Amino acid sequence: MVEMPGRKKKNGQEKRIRFSDDLLWGVHPVFEALQEKKGYFSEIIIQKDRQGARIEEIIAMARSRQIKLTFVSSIRLTGDGASRVRHQGIIARTSETExxxxxxxxxxxxxxxxxxxxxxxxxxxxxxxxxxxxxxxxxxxxxxxxxxxxxxxxxxxxxxxxxxxxxxxxxxxxxxxxxxxxxxxxxxxxxxxxxxxxxxxxxxxxxxxxxxxxxxxxxxxxxxxxxxxxxxxxxxxxxxxxxxxxxxxxxxxxxxxxxxxxxxxxxxxxxx
Missing domain, CATH: 3.40.1280.10 (SPOUT methyltransferase, trefoil knot domain)
Known part of the structure; x- marks a missing residue:
């Protein structure tokens, strides 16, 4: 895999995230929420193998708004409700306030x-x-x-x-x-x-x-x-x-x- 320009490597380990009500997942839902500024974001976690124009737009918007970006090798959701989630390699942590x-x-x-x-x-x-x-x-x-x-x-x-x-x-x-x-x-x-x-x-x-x-x-x-x-x-x-x-x-x-x-x-x- 070719590392996308401008991305900083974190560790190569799997990122485990406990399912909770402050998570938003999927490329299009995260993109739309960022574009329309629905809600507030404290962190966006992206698998390093996810590429494409929409992913790069998400990265650019996150950086312009100083939202923490974390790049990981893989994402695994745990806890009740996790099995129903298809995160497409991207999960955002949302905040209830600015x-x-x-x-x-x-x-x-x-x-x-x-x-x-x-x-x-x-x-x-x-x-x-x-x-x-x-x-x-x-x-x-x-x-x-x-x-x-x-x-x-x-x-x-x-x-x-x-x-x-x-x-x-x-x-x-x-x-x-x-x-x-x-x-x-x-x-x-x-x-x-x-x-x-x-x-x-x-x-x-x-x-x-x-x-x-x-x-x-x-x-x-x-x-x-x-x-x-x-x-x-x-x-x-x-x-x-x-x-x-x-x-x-x-x-x-x-x-x-x-x-x-x-x-x-x-x-x-x-x-x-």
Missing amino acids: LLSLEEFLQKHPSKREDGTNTRLMICDSLQDPHNLGAIIRSALASGAGGVIITRERSVSPGGTVAKSSAGALSHIDICQVTNLVSALKVLKKAGYWVFGAVKDDDASSLYDTDLAVPACFIVGSEGRGIRSLVRKECDMLLSIPMEGRLDSLNSSVAAAVILFEAMRQNVSAHG
Whole structure:
């Protein structure tokens, strides 16, 4: 097989995808949805042996809209409903909401709002559980956060399951997707934000002893691994949530909620 020009090789392994309600498949359905801009896309996965004018048009449209493209040797759908799918070597992950670039996001959410109050943002570092992401989005909206930033790689897309888990909040809050979170944090700090990372370290600052009445970005990490080391180095301060009993950590969505509402409490008190 001749490699199509401009395509970057990933690995030669089979791509396994669990069937879910945020998938769109088939050459013509994906092409039509892209052309008519029906819905939003977080990733398009294409088998490297699929060629033709329509495939190249899909690739061109995806690149012009900065949609992640993944080229694989083969695609295998798993789970309930997968046997009925004829994907024709192309599957798109759809999103229930528009995914803003960091530039667009910051234009809408400067560190200080017009009324002089501080903007608060929630950042999810490589979160892969759609139920956790949905719950975090719901807490972010309820606590007055301006928006949520997610990573493009190793992160669940805000599709149907996330939308359901957010109980409608996904439609009312801005979501930004970034390719390189470390670079994005540098930009956010230059824009006037303080970056706080949630960790379970004994030497981290207690949430309740930390001044959060500032323009703030709060980061929670993936389930199990937490915040990645390079992301952690970009944090201005590391936060821990004091707990009693034998548990040493909280679910990421619970930790995010505790932090977001403490930050809301402090900001309300500060602005009286």
